[in-house]
Amino acid sequence: MRRVVARGVAAASPELAHSVHVEVNGLRPGHDYFYQFDMRDEESTVGHFRTTPSRHELVRQVRFAFVTCQDWPSGFYTAYRDMIQNDLDLVFHLGDYTYEYAIDGITGRGIPVPAGFGEETVDLRTYRLRHTLYKLDSDLQAAHAKFPFAVIWDDHEVQNDYSGLAPEFGSPSPEFTARRAAAYQAYYEHMPIRADIAKKPAPGLRIYRQLRFGTLAEFTLLDDRQYRTDNPCGDGEALRCDEALTGDYTMLGRQQERWLARGFNKSSARWNIVAQQLLIAELEHTLPGYPDEWYWNDAWDGYPLARQRLLRDVVESGLSNPVFLTGDWHSTFANDLKLNFKDQASAAVAAEFVTPAITTGGDGTPYGPYYSPMIPFNPHIKYYEGDKRGYFKATVTESEMELDLRFMTSVEDPNGVGYTERTFFVQDGKPGVSL
Numbered sequence: 312m313r314r315v316v317a318r319g320v321a322a323a324s325p326e327l328a329h330s331v332h333v334e335v336n337g338l339r340p341g342h343d344y345f346y347q348f349d350m351r352d353e354e355s356t357v358g359h360f361r362t363t364p365s366r367h368e369l370v371r372q373v374r375f376a377f378v379t380c381q382d383w384p385s386g387f388y389t390a391y392r393d394m395i396q397n398d399l400d401l402v403f404h405l406g407d408y409t410y411e412y413a414i415d416g417i418t419g420r421g422i423p424v425p426a427g428f429g430e431e432t433v434d435l436r437t438y439r440l441r442h443t444l445y446k447l448d449s450d451l452q453a454a455h456a457k458f459p460f461a462v463i464w465d466d467h468e469v470q471n472d473y474s475g476l477a478p479e480f481g482s483p484s485p486e487f488t489a490r491r492a493a494a495y496q497a498y499y500e501h502m503p504i505r506a507d508i509a510k511k512p513a514p515g516l517r518i519y520r521q522l523r524f525g526t527l528a529e530f531t532l533l534d535d536r537q538y539r540t541d542n543p544c545g546d547g548e549a550l551r552c553d554e555a556l557t558g559d560y561t562m563l564g565r566q567q568e569r570w571l572a573r574g575f576n577k578s579s580a581r582w583n584i585v586a587q588q589l590l591i592a593e594l595e596h597t598l599p600g601y602p603d604e605w606y607w608n609d610a611w612d613g614y615p616l617a618r619q620r621l622l623r624d625v626v627e628s629g630l631s632n633p634v635f636l637t638g639d640w641h642s643t644f645a646n647d648l649k650l651n652f653k654d655q656a657s658a659a660v661a662a663e664f665v666t667p668a669i670t671t672g673g674d675g676t677p678y679g680p681y682y683s684p685m686i687p688f689n690p691h692i693k694y695y696e697g698d699k700r701g702y703f704k705a706t707v708t709e710s711e712m713e714l715d716l717r718f719m720t721s722v723e724d725p726n727g728v729g730y731t732e733r734t735f736f737v738q739d740g741k742p743g744v745s746l
């Protein structure tokens with residue numbers, strides 16, 4: 312830290328859990344920097360980041376990873392140890408950074424949890440403690456120190472499958488409003504979010520935003536949780552109901568939806584990459600004994616008219632090379648998105664890649680045996696794997712996007728290692744997945 316380009320003083324107040332959100336102006340675009348904090352006689356470890364290139368710069372390549380679902384008791388963050396061997400411009404975290412559930416007994420890490428985690432998180436004190444537990448992991452620390460993170464939350468930073476101000480079961484209440492505000496505040500305190508996005512985090516917090524990498528790529532980060540109406544056909548797995556086909560409901564909220572459509576219309580980037588939480592592709596649960604039109608309602612399948620508006624906005628804006636990055640499912644998918652999933656002749660309008668969990672599910676097989684038999688009935692799903700943990704890393708150039716699917720040999724063994732399971736492509740000018 313010899314050539315100092317900027318220094319300053321920030322107050323770490325107890326009201327925000329002694330966190331600081333530093334805004335440094337005047338840095339060069341597309342440039343590497345290092346940073347460090349001093350407090351009295353203490354020095355922090357040195358962190359690194361790369362600024363985004365300026366809007367009109369002719370950028371030849373962007374490299375990034377995208378991750379989701381890192382339940383601490385499910386296993387070790389060895390996927391981050393694997394990731395930091397790369398030179399990436401940034402990391403997208405698509406949510407479930409923390410989980411709210413009580414942690415008891417021996418975990419997938421093989422060690423007992425310190426006292427104080429045996430209850431579900433419900434208030435500012437317990438949400439803060441949960442972030443602290445996760446952030447003490449040395450692999451996660453190393454990833455944050457090496458790469459800038461662009462983060463959005465999903466449900467578990469607050470509560471499983473909540474919608475807007477409605478908890479998983481039941482309707483909005485002052486208790487849940489207060490709980491959500493506490494969870495959002497703890498998230499704001501512990502995550503790399505710009506101070507100018509949220510001077511005052513409670514009760515809402517805007518996390519949707521855009522990041523531009525010169526002429527090459529525009530990244531749009533969405534919030535599928537905070538503004539959505541409650542699932543029109545109820546929670547969990549259910550038959551599609553009339554309300555889903557006629558109702559006035561929303562996934563993004565009207566304001567975010569309009570903001571997104573405007574962004575699509577304005578974008579001049581060659582690649583338009585949308586980072587968001589929930590599975591967009593239809594996954595009809597076609598299995599012996601199931602009725603037709605049976606879906607998982609927490610994802611976009613529970614909000615089909617909202618999904619139709621989203622995909623229509625993609626098509627009608629003439630968006631160049633749309634690609635969606637998705638989290639949440641603890642499985643890996645590569646999907647063609649279509650205006651009509653039921654029609655095999657319907658053209659792909661975008662590609663969707665669902666990144667596996669960093670740890671959630673551990674080394675078990677919770678999903679593969681259940682979902683795999685449904686996949687052949689959903690032919691727009693080009694690839695599915697349910698029981699491996701890991702992440703995607705991607706390289707975007709003018710001619711193509713290349714995605715390496717990195718799986719871990721184990722997440723319950725602290726010495727688990729990563730390997731490339733396979734590589735996917737999206738070609739410039741050709742919507743959808745190229746295998």
Ligand SMILES: [Fe+2]
Binds near residue numbers: 380381407639640671
């Ligand atoms: Fe998750």
